[in-house]
Amino acid sequence: MSTRTRRQKFSRIFFSINIGFSLIEVLFVLAITAILAGLASPSISSWIEATKAKAIQQQLSSLLFDARYRALTNAQILTVCHLEDGQCSGDLAFPLAAFVDPNRNAVWDANETLLREISEDIPSSAKLSWNRNGGFLRFWPSGGTGALSGSLTYCDAASPENDFRIVVARTGRLRLDNNDTRCN
Numbered sequence: 001m002s003t004r005t006r007r008q009k010f011s012r013i014f015f016s017i018n019i020g021f022s023l024i025e026v027l028f029v030l031a032i033t034a035i036l037a038g039l040a041s042p043s044i045s046s047w048i049e050a051t052k053a054k055a056i057q058q059q060l061s062s063l064l065f066d067a068r069y070r071a072l073t074n075a076q077i078l079t080v081c082h083l084e085d086g087q088c089s090g091d092l093a094f095p096l097a098a099f100v101d102p103n104r105n106a107v108w109d110a111n112e113t114l115l116r117e118i119s120e121d122i123p124s125s126a127k128l129s130w131n132r133n134g135g136f137l138r139f140w141p142s143g144g145t146g147a148l149s150g151s152l153t154y155c156d157a158a159s160p161e162n163d164f165r166i167v168v169a170r171t172g173r174l175r176l177d178n179n180d181t182r183c184n
Contacts, residue, residue: 046159049123053154053162059118060096060152061166061174064137067098068172070115072143076100078115081136083108092130092152095119106136125158143172155183 064080071078079101081088088106097117099108108114122128130137132150140146149170156162163181166174 049159050162053156053164056120056122056154057164057176059120061176063096063098063116063118064166064168064174066116068139068143071139071141075141077102077104077141078139079106079136081106088136090135092135093128094122101138104138123156123158126154126156129153137168139172144170145172146170153181153183155181
């Protein structure tokens with residue numbers, strides 16, 4: 001046998017390259033991936049719920065801060081409430097609107113400006129509540145709320161770790177509270 005033939009035979013035996021994976025290798029990798037996905041699924045869903053609650057918290061605090069800022073800088077009376085047919089309803093729910101309300105009647109009249117409206121999809125297990133009568137919050141030209149200080153509370157029965165409270169002082173300043181939400 002010539003040297004060249006021996007080299008070709010040697011290279012075919014020892015240097016043959018297999019391209020691809022065997023069926024057993026693929027099944028093994030799929031089994032491990034399925035196990036890891038099953039372990040990660042609960043933590044991913046709780047992370048998504050926490051992210052949604054944080055987005056709702058940011059939208060609410062942004063709306064209240066913006067309403068206070070505009071009342072203060074434009075020397076106007078602003079009302080924040082849940083509008084139903086142009087009137088503030090008794091409950092505080094989404095969508096929430098902030099509008100100029102110079103006649104202080106808690107009704108969005110045709111000549112009044114709607115500044116902003118937010119609507120978030122909250123889980124069916126969650127509830128948004130305002131702890132004062134009237135179901136609305138009013139900011140005066142001084143930036144304060146007069147006697148309407150209180151708390152806007154978000155309670156989620158399915159995920160109590162996502163509960164939060166936005167405390168509104170008489171001066172109109174906001175404070176976020178994630179520890180003492182007063183949810184039952």
